[in-house]
Amino acid sequence: MTFWIIAFAIALLSAIPLALALRRAHGIGDVDSSTAEVEMKVYRDQLKEVDRDEARGVLSAEDAKRARIEVSRRLLDADKARASEKHGVRGAPIWAAAVLFAAVSGGALWLYNDLGAPGYEDLPLTHRIELAEEARANRPTQDAIEQMRPPSPPIMEPDERLTTLLVQLRDALTTRPDDLQGHILLARNEAVAGNYRAAYEAQKQVIRIKGPGATADDYADLADMMILAAGGFVSPEAEDALTKALQRDPQNGTAIYYSGLMFAQTGRPDMTFRLWQPLLSSSSAEDPWVMPIRQQIESVAQAAGIRYTLPPAPMAGGLRGPTQEDVEATADMTPEERQEMIRGMVEGLAARLANEGGSPEEWSRLISSLAMLGETERAKAIWGEAQVIFGATPEALAVVRQGAERAGLVE
Structure with missing residues (x-):
């Protein structure tokens, strides 16, 4: 109700000045009326001047009489013109102002009803965060989402040899449940064949066998297979695997990428951008998460209300520039040639x-x-520029700092 009261007040305040402008006399008549007044004042002054000239003897009584008659005639004509102009200039009737107000109010109401969202509740930031947390807490389980969504397509179409290998591995591991290498091989090949549920079940066995020795990559691979089995959805079980991966290695790229994807799916694009932007800036072209991040990060930034320009794609083939091997290859050159090549x-x-x-x-x-x-x-100078570029990413800045330390610029 408060919204409609405010909207009505705004419409009223918008219409009142227009209505007053319609009611007020306007146009060229105002200018002409002021001109007639000036002319009448001039004629009155002329009459007084005639009286003075007659008194001084400049004009005879006969000439003064004729002058008074002529000036008086002009004065009467000017007075008639002023009166007719005032009667001819009229403001718009009151009903025109009412029609104007109705048109402004009705048009605004129709436009809002057509383009706006009447009755839609306000969504302040705190409420949106609460809704996102609720969506995250109420996500479907891994089993439920697998029943609702088709799995991601297989990495490659399984051929006869791969199918035979999988059958052999499954049979062999029924009698060797603690065969670590066998389960690792089974998990990978099940994933290649697109059997993602079987793949992550095998990966669970890998983690079970390794026990405390399970690495961040082991848990990241588990989450990866679960997400692929769920058609790209990050379930609570997959999130748990990601959390364990990040506990072991906070810089694990796979876990960071999928954690950002999970936040995007639950209504927190700001958290997604906070994870993806540093990851993208510190990744090489060969990293598997670079392409999907580049395809989505601009829309994620827009949804989060962040101005972001996608940087140029990193070049494949690793780092470019002089390496230690490059320097050693110049051993047969003269010092000048070697220096010129390095430069x-x-x-x-x-x-x-x-x-x-x-990259950093x-x-x-x-x-x-x-x-x-x-x-x-x-x-x-370049170290200072790098601090500006990578200042928002402490991990990337730490890598650049190593070069500054080797250069003796920082201790």
């Missing part, structure tokens, strides 16, 4: 990072390489 590689790396951006490792290598060439001031 060319460094300049190429610097130009690419300036134009395309790059590449920034680290550039800083240390410049220091090696004696360009300490330039290395300091």
